[in-house]
Amino acid sequence: MNKFMEFLENILLPIADKLNNNRYLTALRDGFMVSLPLIIFGSIFVVIANLPFLDKVLSEETYAVYQNALAPASESTLSIMGLFVIVGIAYKLTKYYDGEAVYGGVVALASFLILIPQTLEGVAGVIPASSLGAQGLFVGIFTAFISAELYHYFANKNFTIKMPPGVPEAVSRSFSALIPISLTLSIFLIIRIIFSFTHFETVQNFIFTVIQGPLTKLGSGLGATIFAILLIQIFWFFGLHGQVIINSVFDPIWFALNDQNLQAFQSGQELPNVITKQFVDTFLVGMGGSGMTLAVIILIFLIGRSRQTRELGRLGGPSGIFNVNEPIIFGLPIIMNPLIFIPWLLAPVIVTIITYFVMSIGLVPKPAGIIVPWTTPIGLSGFLATGNSWRGAVLQIFNLLVVMGVWWPFLKILDKSYYEKEKKQVV
Template structure:
């Protein structure tokens, strides 16, 4: 059973297109986090501070810095997915990335003033960017591997030779997307982004727009983690683009002073729900550190409390262990589900501030992460303290049973 699950998960997580998608999203994360910092500064929930920023004319520029980083994530992901997939195929990644960018812009509708809709350069363009980058790179690889390129003499510098080698594949790639654009136009579709959103993104969004959907995702992640497989790596390529779209929608609403549309966002799952990492093991790490009687757990507690505080869960996952430990399945799954329910309804009822769209680095310690992700609201920190305390109660009987067993073994030796 374990071998079968591990084999299936390994095939999924190592599939080249999913790996390129995962790595491409990761490459864009610095832009997202930098943009989130500028957005938090520009809209920090202290009226006197934001009024001062507005009076001196800085707030507009801070928001522009956010829009110029977080707001171009669609463009960035389009380039980086193609780049990473081309590297896997050992073809010129720079040419593949640039051709994907050109194809993406070609498919993006033009406004009456000859500008581009800003939302499609950002998270709203993610799904078209993903599709374009994957298909473009496959076409590029097809031409290059069959030597359907312009070959230059060996005396020509390599960078010039690579540029000329991309001309023929690039022409057919742009021609391919040009034909797709024309076919769409003459069938009454002038916005391919909207078409993709309605046919692909909207059905998938049930996983990240609804409470049952995100609980299902959590179950899947916990299931793979229990077999020693990084659950987020398996589900990430599918759900993270959707979660980032939700975060970006909240960011735009927050900057405009409007009601935040989403509770379930990237930071909701990775900052509010998984405190300490997979299985909400921050609670277990605190129990091990404070209440262990066995020498083994006392040592583990001292070694693990610092890394787990920064969301590095591996010392507890593999050292306690919780991975491949049937006795820990119940708290490992129940804790994040309970945390999700409590946090979701606290936000839905207005007791806790919703995530404002600021994507917080995953290594940010709990409580601080909740404060920042909710836009500097104390309620965001308080809900994390409450859920960690509840998770400690969930983990306690299982921790105590394990600690007693280890203590008995040590006394018997």
């Protein structure tokens, strides 16, 4: 076991360290965080607009008026989330270079708008909303990275207009950014023109064919999801924030799948995907935090005899209800603890398989694409994530019992070792 731990440590820690310190992945993660409050706002109104049984209480006409009145809340946030992510990524990356972050954000947004088609069903001057949402994320992410790098390069080469002393600082900064922004946008205009002469016609078609399509198909599969979950757990075991590392890579895929489900849910169609952002966040992470440690807290109160574990349960219980589990991870501890390595890895995999299976056969509704705040307690989060279905809440409770069953013998051994040590100290 020790040799196996050393092997994992030697292989994974250097990789995790590089990923964690990579400026692009950091900007990607922080860019999503910028958009999160807006996404949650839109999701809340999706829930309100689709309250259960409301369509049975109201007339068809009244219900349609009600939904149309609330629609702008999600259409101006969720439906165009890609725009906020693009600005956030470029802002954070430009800030990393100590540049004018605001200009880095807006030049990325303008570059993206230059690339996307501005026609819809033959009508010019119209931008399809789908290009601005999660479907356009892959193009947006690449655009944000490249535009921020180009802007930084041109600004760093002093391709700027220097204003004389006495000119207001805001005016001076605007003129200083003029040439770097103009050169950056010109390059993206040239890219758009070049692609218009290829069989792809647009950058979007190229990215979707070569990158987005294959990655989305891969990310929607059970195997890739289990692999991602295992990496999250392994990184956490060695004291690294597994979610931050892995989500930086998988979030664009999971959000795109999430958006497909949301559009289908709002239009009353069959939901296409089981694996989405909310599949992971609600039915795995949203049960006490990474590793579903709410089950561990409950077990502590049921079988814990040692003073250490019971004190830990009282300390970690309140925060665990809201999916904050650092007290358990560092207090049990989970980090570098060989006794709990097996349940720490095994329980999330079992729950992933169970959740995928029951949603695939229709026993529980698939995630509706509604972004539920990660601090939402178990039961309520499952209800909301599945489009106000009680079966989503029941599935979370069932999964919690499964995790408790996996952890039971291992926690019993750990608690017994603590209890024996405490007895010796008293004697």
